Amino acid sequence: MKHILLSAALLAATALTPAWAGQAPEAADTPDVAISHKDRVYAAEQFSNTVSVVDPVDNKTLGVIKLGDPSPGNFSPLYKGQVLVHGMGFSPDHKTLAVVSIGSNSVTFIDTATNAVKHVTYVGRSPHEAFFTPDGKEVWVTVRGENYIAVLDGQTYEEKSRITVPAGPGMQIFSPDGKYGYICSSFNPETDVVTVADHQIVARVKQDSPFCPNIAATPDGNQVWFTLKDVGKTEVFNAKPPFNLLTSIDTGPITNHVNIVHNANGTFAYVTIGGLNQVKVFKTSDFSQVATIPVGQLPHGIWPSGDGTRVYVGLENADAFAAIDTLTNKVIATIPIGQAPQAVVYVPNAVPEGDGLQNLTPLGLAGQSTHLALAPGGKAAGTAPTSVSLFDQGLVQVLQASATGLEPKHPYVLALSSRADGGGKLEPLASFMTNPAGAAIVNAIGPIRQVVQDDRKAERRYLVIAAGTAAEAGKPVQVQVQ
CATH class of the missing domain: 2.130.10.10 (YVTN repeat-like/Quinoprotein amine dehydrogenase)
Known part of the structure; x- marks a missing residue:
């Protein structure tokens, strides 16, 4: 007992x-x-x-x-x-x-x-x-x-x-x-x-x-x-x-x-x-x-x-x-x-x-996104230094760029260009400052996928990173890889 x-x-x-x-x-x-x-x-x-x-x-x-x-x-x-x-x-x-x-x-x-x-x-x-x-x-x-x-x-x-x-x-x-x-x-x-x-x-x-x-x-x-x-x-x-x-x-x-x-x-x-x-x-x-x-x-x-x-x-x-x-x-x-x-x-x-399947829903919209890359001259030799995801929210997307290969503690702007080489007038999306390792996580929101993948040549835009600020952007240092 x-x-x-x-x-x-x-x-x-x-x-x-x-x-x-x-x-x-x-x-x-x-x-x-x-x-x-x-x-x-x-x-x-x-x-x-x-x-x-x-x-x-x-x-x-x-x-x-x-x-x-x-x-x-x-x-x-x-x-x-x-x-x-x-x-x-x-x-x-x-x-x-x-x-x-x-x-x-x-x-x-x-x-x-x-x-x-x-x-x-x-x-x-x-x-x-x-x-x-x-x-x-x-x-x-x-x-x-x-x-x-x-x-x-x-x-x-x-x-x-x-x-x-x-x-x-x-x-x-x-x-x-x-x-x-x-x-x-x-x-x-x-x-x-x-x-x-x-x-x-x-x-x-x-x-x-x-x-x-x-x-x-x-x-x-x-x-x-x-x-x-x-x-x-x-x-x-x-x-x-x-x-x-x-x-x-x-x-x-x-x-x-x-x-x-x-x-x-x-x-x-x-x-x-x-x-x-x-x-x-x-x-x-x-x-x-x-x-x-x-x-x-x-x-x-x-x-x-x-x-x-x-x-x-x-x-x-x-x-x-x-x-x-x-x-x-x-x-x-x-x-x-x-x-x-x-x-x-x-x-x-x-x-x-x-x-254990109760209260779960399919991935659906949560699994939809578009992936791009940026590199100097728009040409990626091996791995592009900057990856970009456009997370689909329905009518708009949340853009997130993992930017690397830039000057440490310098101002940059993520922007859109009408030219594949990144030249011409830029349309700023987000300004950012790199960290001491020359990197940054950059976010923006809007109907961005629709313009960077537009089949109409006159309407299409290309993502770029340029030195400077939205008010005074310099020459692009990284351009969307085609």
């Missing part, structure tokens, strides 16, 4: 304890979870305002969870949906997604088994990422447009407190043991280390630049890796006191996200380099680079499978996932998803029973 009571008590305790499993963001001693039809890969898609849902066994898109409408419908003052779906995290029991929408200042909580929205929490201006603490009791949301972390209750999803940090917190991740939260900044050159138990800042780590969009902790609890998008670097610091910087790596223009993979070959950091259309792979043991993987246009979010045999990369300017075999570091599949994928997560055992 005593043995039965003890077994019952152990079962009850197990049921109440969050069951972390798989790889990121787990501890090193957590058992791997083999890829199965119960797993799901998710992408937060900024211009279609959707979440794509993929079965990793078949590398098949099952559908999208629609959180909002395309432009210009979402400009209305009576609009109720979400705008700029961007960040993503998931709960320790793998039952809940937390999806951040920057434009509507919200965190949407989604049931992974049914794809149903179960709660929406509105926070401060321009939140960026949201992650559950390892014990599942809290959800920390970086409110990048302000100067704090919104701490939500992990069960009710209501805000219960705030952690004041330097303005512009970009993202946070936790040590695998749940002791520390690491919060990098997008506006200040500082990453803060905060104790989870009492929300106190216990260390400040200097960033080489102010713009950190992404951060990851190694499963052994020894290192924290973060990216610096403006200067094209990835830095690593000690995850434990004294939290000293370990290395700074020049990774390339528009360095986006980083994540950690452990497989039969060891432990590696995978970094997406948007301006090079590559993923670079580094050993965590000595920080040496071991692979460069071409993946497609503007790689952004990245997350490993539950057994570390794959990583999935969101291709922002290709509306696709690239699935990489981590033992060969080769792309094994390219999967169509929604528009401009940002954050990505892989959730093992997200759908423990059933087919």
Whole structure:
């Protein structure tokens, strides 16, 4: 009888304890979870305002969870949906997604088994990422447009407190043991280390630049890796006191996200380099680079499978996932998803029973876009330095250019020309300033596809990048590739 009571008590305790499993963001001693039809890969898609849902066994898109409408419908003052779906995290029991929408200042909580929205929490201006603490009791949301972390209750999803940090917190991740939260900044050159138990800042780590969009902790609890998008670097610091910087790596223009993979070959950091259309792979043991993987246009979010045999990369300017075999570091599949994928997560055992197809809709308009390239003289020798996507919104498109190969910290204008060589009078679309790596993400909106692909020669326009400003544009330095 005593043995039965003890077994019952152990079962009850197990049921109440969050069951972390798989790889990121787990501890090193957590058992791997083999890829199965119960797993799901998710992408937060900024211009279609959707979440794509993929079965990793078949590398098949099952559908999208629609959180909002395309432009210009979402400009209305009576609009109720979400705008700029961007960040993503998931709960320790793998039952809940937390999806951040920057434009509507919200965190949407989604049931992974049914794809149903179960709660929406509105926070401060321009939140960026949201992650559950390892014990599942809290959800920390970086409110990048302000100067704090919104701490939500992990069960009710209501805000219960705030952690004041330097303005512009970009993202946070936790040590695998749940002791520390690491919060990098997008506006200040500082990453803060905060104790989870009492929300106190216990260390400040200097960033080489102010713009950190992404951060990851190694499963052994020894290192924290973060990216610096403006200067094209990835830095690593000690995850434990004294939290000293370990290395700074020049990774390339528009360095986006980083994540950690452990497989039969060891432990590696995978970094997406948007301006090079590559993923670079580094050993965590000595920080040496071991692979460069071409993946497609503007790689952004990245997350490993539950057994570390794959990583999935969101291709922002290709509306696709690239699935990489981590033992060969080769792309094994390219999967169509929604528009401009940002954050990505892989959730093992997200759908423990059933087919998990409820509340999904087909890709439809979310899967429609036009892809162009710009290069000096309009001729791409190998890879064009600037990729352009025109994300279809119905009557108009959202244009996004991943511009590289330009002078650092210089003003430029994206414009239309009536000539294929880019000459003549220019019609400006957007002015921009390049970052210290000579790169920039440039956006515009309008019926642009209709004019850059017009069959009538007299009406057709060509995309160009010219030095200067909209008021005083110089000679084009990059022209649409024909």
